[in-house]
Amino acid sequence: MNSKLFCFISFILTGLAMSAQEKPNVLMIVFDDLNDFIGPLGGHPQAKTPHLNKLAHDSVIFANAHSNAPVCSPSRASFMRGIHPASSRNYGFKNSAQNPVLKNSKTLPQYFQENGYKTYLAGKIFHGKVKGVWDEVGVETDYGPLAYNGKKSTLHPSCPKEMSSFGALDATFARLSDVPSVAASADAPGYTGWMGGNWGQAIPFKYKSESDRDLLNDEKSVTWFKNKLGQMEKQKQREPFFMALGIIRPHTPLVVPDKYFDMFPLDSIQLSKRKENDLADTHYHQGSGKDSRGAQIYQALKANSEGSDEGLRRYTQAYLASVAFADEILGQALDALEKSAYKDNTIVVVFSDHGYQIGEKDHLWKYTLWEDSTRVPFIIKHPDYKHQAGKAVQQPISLIDVFPTLKDFCQLQGSTKLNDHGAELDGFSLKSFLDNPETEQWAGPNFAMTMTDSYRSKLPKDQHIAIRTKDFRYIHYQDGKEELYDHRRDSNEWTNLASNPEYAHIKKQLKSDMFESIKDKNTPLSTVSSKKKKIGGEQWKDTYFKKHPSADSNKDGELSWPEFNKHKKIRTTNE
Incomplete structure (x- = not known):
């Protein structure tokens, strides 16, 4: 038999075997710190995301999707268990693995395993390692490369020294070809070259040229993913799979190959729309009495530029370049899936853990309750809903809806709690929106709720909270201060209407809806045992x-x- 004909027949037979699976496969791709700087959401006019554009064209996109906690750790702990921070009381930077509610609730991969799925991971999905929930981990998380002083990661010499106090991770934005050379100091011997960003390990990252260098973490992840798909095809794997691919960029350090920087010439960079003194009618800082981290980073970058926008242009260029790089990684993964025998029986879900501010409201980071920090890309491509391709859903939804949506699509059975100390799913299935993107018959709320830690109490009602409806954003801070924005007229959230009497009835209703939604989440945790060792x-x-x-x-x-x-x-x- 002709070898090409044999290969073709083998491919067809393998495809038929895969399609005979009773349950669909799932490919979940999670970006890190990706805001609306993508073509389908129009957050920046210069964004170049052809693969996200194509995916949106072939899928259903949720245009009003939001993170439940706008920073990595609590966001990922929340969507990977389907439990809102209001239920777990995991709002900020504490170790979620020690949270009494979360550690007694099943994770997505655990739940898939119990339902006969093989589970695979490459890159960053959880914030930290969660053992025993993956059948195979292909690539661990490494944020690098970073500059190194001979003892630890340090500020890249090309980056503003004013940003050094924020750590090498958040202060680094540079071309990959800009190999750092850190001079010796009284505290360290100095070092020339990049170093990996796997905490606790000093592993050199080689870069001699674009054709002679080590792979970045995202490149390693997508390479492993492609190889894994080929391996499963070759072995004719019959069990359905849940595969999670974490794309770290555009998380800092904003370091990617030159070709992505070259796509955005510095002298042509357009900055995000900003308003002078935009923070004047806001209350984010009043609770703590000091500027937030994002405001401090922005001020440090601005101080380095001596009143010009040079620093923000460079940072925006690096962010756009990192988004373009991440989009290319996504494209490689989707292309590999499309060429595989699994293409007709795999649900693809793509989203980011939270947004990111690039100068809006004089902030350069995340962990605020404004639109640019909470809003995320969210796309579902389902082989049974090709007729809905290109449709957009305007209903506000949030990342806690990921778990119940996949549970629904894959008909997963059994409790999602490990024991009585766990919590039930807080989210709702989005399947009805794939049936009809304009439906109003959804079991979920008419708003998405985001929380940040007040550090005053663990009660949900005492946190900083925002809700986003189709038309409004309402923010209630722990000290009672409020913000209200009308997105029908003010998509940039430049004018706080909380004290405007014409909006009093709207604010009252939103506030009532917000606190009504958390009133049943105030069960004290004192009865929940914790194995965390205390001394x-x-x-x-x-x-x-x-x-x-x-x-x-x-x-x-x-x-x-x-x-x-x-x-x-x-x-x-x-x-």
Whole structure:
């Protein structure tokens, strides 16, 4: 038999075997820090994302999708378990693996495994390692490359020294060909060359030329993905798979090959739309009494430019270049899937963990409650919904809807809790929007809710909270300050209408809806056991709490030191 004919017949037979699977495969691709700077969302006029453009053309895109916590760790902990921060009380930067609710709830890959799926990972999906939930991990997370001083990662010499206090990771934006040479200092011997960004390990990253260099983490991930698809085809794998591919860029450091920088000449860079003194009618800083990290980074970049926009142009160029690079990685993955035997039986879900501000509201980072920080790309390509290709959904949805949507599509069965200390899914399936992108018959809420940590209490009602409806964004800060934006007239969120009497009834309704949605999420966590080892005073305080639960004056399920001291003082006085 002709070898080409044999290969063709083999391919067809393999495809038929794959398509005979009862359940569909899932390819979940998660970008890191990708905002609306993509063609389908129109966030920046110079963005070059041909592969995302094509995917949106072939899929259903959710144009009003939002993160539930606009920073990596709590966002990923939330969508990978389908549990809102209001339920887990995991709002900020604490280790989610120690959270009593999250650690007792099943992750997406665990749940897929229990339903007969093979689970695979390459790149960053969780914020940190979660063991025992993947059948195979192809590529670990590495944020690099970074500059190195001989002892630890450090500021790249080409980056503004004013940004050094924010750490090498967030302060680095440079061409890959700009190999750093860090001079010796009193504290370190110096070093010439890039170093990997796998924390705790100093692994050199080789770069001699574009044709003679190590692969970036995203390049390694997509290479592994392509090889894995080929391997599964060759082995005629019959079990359905859940494969997660994490694309790190455009997360900092914004370091990618020159060809992506060359796509955006510096002298032609357009900056995001900004308004002078835009923070004047906002209240983000008032709770802490100091500028946020994003505002500080923006100010440091601006200080380096001595009043010009040079620094912001360079940063915007690096971000656009990183987005273009990430889009190319996506394109390679989708092309490999399209050429495989799995193309007609694989659901593709693509989204970002949260947005990112590139100068809007004088911020250069994330973790705020404004549109540019919460809004994310969100696209679903389902082989059964080709007739809906190119449609856009305007209903606000959020990342906690990922878990129940995949559960619905794949008909997964069983509880999503590991035990009674876990939580039920908070999100809702988006399947009805694929049936009809304009439907109003959705079981979910009419808004997406985002939270950031107030560090005042663990109660949901005491956090900084935002809700986004089709037309409005309402923000309620822990101290009671409010912001309200009318997106029908003010898509840039330049004018805070919270004190405008014409919008009083709207603000009242949004506030009511917000607090109504979290009133059932206030169950204290004091009854939930935690295996986290505590020593010294913390252990002693916990023992005191068990004997005197009334010491928890704000009833958030945790005994703070001020509460302990106050209660102990009262007891001593009474005795």
